[in-house]
């Protein structure tokens with residue numbers, strides 16, 4: 542079967558796909574039909590956190606598949622309970638809610654915030670502030686929260702009550718916030734929007750404004766969570782600042798669909814039975830994979846690997862930048878690194894593919910490196926050599 546022709550005939554054309562269909566994955570590498578090997582510096586958009594077919598994940602999934610795939614949330618689930626305990630004990634939150642994607646986790650956070658507004662006695666406390674250039678998902682509420690017109694325009698009217706501030710500009714938040722705001726939602730490091738880290742001052746300022754107006758601070762860690770930035774969650778890197786709600790998804794179950802909302806102690810009773818649900822949420826198979834992810838991050842000391850190799854990678858990129866004027870900026874944390882270039886990002890992504898390296902664009906002029914947390918120094922050197930050759934040929 543020709544996957545490309547068949548896809549174009551039978552699947553809605555909502556994606557511009559690269560003309561590759563991978564057959565197999567192993568560690569940080571993907572293989573196509575012809576057996577060509579690619580270094581996966583995209584990890585399926587930050588999803589394959591432990592690389593492909595990590596033995597711990599494969600073992601956990603096989604074992605669970607033999608036992609039980611699904612029962613629904615009408616009953617208790619052993620893997621879900623075990624995963625929740627591990628996640629709560631690894632963070633500063635008290636409870637979790639499981640779902641299947643990043644957008645769904647953000648929906649849960651926004652619904653909780655709206656209900657919280659009513660519970661504290663202000664029927665008008667429905668406004669949500671999000672940031673320009675943010676990305677929170679494709680459902681109606683999350684595409685409304687996403688501060689990028691191109692994703693919203695075809696689907697107007699949007700969900701009412703959303704306003705947009707400028708990332709890293711505290712005055713823009715100050716100008717919008719009042720007691721009718723129930724939540725401020727932001728990424729601690731904007732991914733899709735071009736790899737822009739929040740400054741400590743901005744996060745501190747937003748936290749103070751939220752406290753002053755009894756608004757909840759929601760951190761969208763769908764992309765930055767589960768070790769990607771070198772700490773289990775990115776909020777840990779903002780000295781003493783903690784969001785009230787946090788969402789994660791992408792890397793949590795190493796390639797199986799899962800999302801989670803983390804809730805602070807004071808908010809654990811806001812959502813009551815019947816308020817919110819997800820048929821598949823916390824499904825035993827996905828939960829068993831996520832348990833393997835949490836355990837493996839610890840066992841293989843992957844956070845240390847991310848921090849060490851991120852520094853090394855950034856250092857090497859800085860050297861390239863000193864040699865080649867086409868690199869305008871290098872940004873990011875841990876293994877969420879973006880390079881801004883003065884030519885189309887799609888061109889660099891294509892050139893890297895010719896060197897058997899997979900990357901992901903972020904907007905029109907940023908290329909993102911989002912490798913699995915398990916890559917080695919040799920993998921980084923391979924990427925740097927390829928970039929060196931590509932930039933050299935363009936000179």
Ligand SMILES: *Cc1c(COP(=O)(O)O)cnc(C)c1O
Nearest residue numbers: 642643644676677678732763764
């Ligand atoms: C990918 C992403 C989402 C959406 O996640 P889906 O699983 O595609 O719904 C939301 N927020 C951020 C920050 C993301 O990177």
